[in-house]
Amino acid sequence: MSEVEAARYSWGGDEFIFVEMAEQMSLQANFRVMAITKALRDKRPDGVLEICPANASYQVRYDPDVIPPGELLDRLRDLEHQVGDAHDLALPTRVVEIPVLYRDPWTTETLMRFRDRHQEPQTTDIEYAARINGYSSVEEFIAAHSGSPWFTSMVGFVAGLPFMFQMVPRERQIIVPKYLRPRTDTPKQTVGYGGCFSCIYSVRGAGGYQLFGITPAPIYDPTQKLPDFADFMVFFRPGDIVRFSPIDRERYDAHLAEAEAGTFRIRTEPVEFSLHEFLDDPDGYNARLLEVLP
The missing domain is CATH 3.30.1360.40 (Gyrase A; domain 2)
Known part of the structure; x- marks a missing residue:
């Protein structure tokens, strides 16, 4: 041990x-x-x-x-x-694909209303995050954010909100501080970032995480009318492994229409996650995880 x-x-x-x-x-x-x-x-x-x-x-x-x-x-x-x-612990879990429209108009409009609470009022959140993490462009930053899996370490704070930890060696992790003062508004299903955690805001409300984009995928349904929520009103479970997939506005609108019609399903695939196999070869193991959902 x-x-x-x-x-x-x-x-x-x-x-x-x-x-x-x-x-x-x-x-x-x-x-x-x-x-x-x-x-x-x-x-x-x-x-x-x-x-x-x-x-x-x-x-x-x-x-x-x-x-x-x-x-x-x-x-x-x-x-x-x-x-x-816990080195030998194996966890039965699932890989989850979350489509993301990065730099969408709704979170961009929101973050611009709160620039007086931000570290760099002259930039957007994702431009700030890219710069302080050493990326040469926002596109390179998005590739890094979506290019590795994320481990759902807990669900909470508000109902259904997942905290996701980037599955790369610590020296390569994205680190972004929260706002200097929290916002009083955040769109539902915003993909945010604070400290070492990415998150998805399950409901509209206040928040202090940096805003990178938005997903059309519902992750919280207290009515349990949508097909992904037949068993429980919260979609995410601790241990879920998330793959963020960048999409364009056309694909976002199509998925949103499916969600509103009650036909959208989040893509998942069962997998057994081995901690020691990941720690022995993070990049190789991540590559295999990302291939679970073609």
């Missing part, structure tokens, strides 16, 4: 325990979170009320009248030891 950070355990009042697996986001930290929370759900002790995994941490709500805090802490530490570095 490789050397890993020891988890940090913190109490929240008398009903919550928060567990931080690592100070820095990584696939390995996220895999450890998923493995521990899955094991806790599979053998859920009496008194554990809620289990909430996040990017590199998780939180447990419990009833102290049923399970003493010390006993719960011992169980969680045992699970941490059993999971170890």
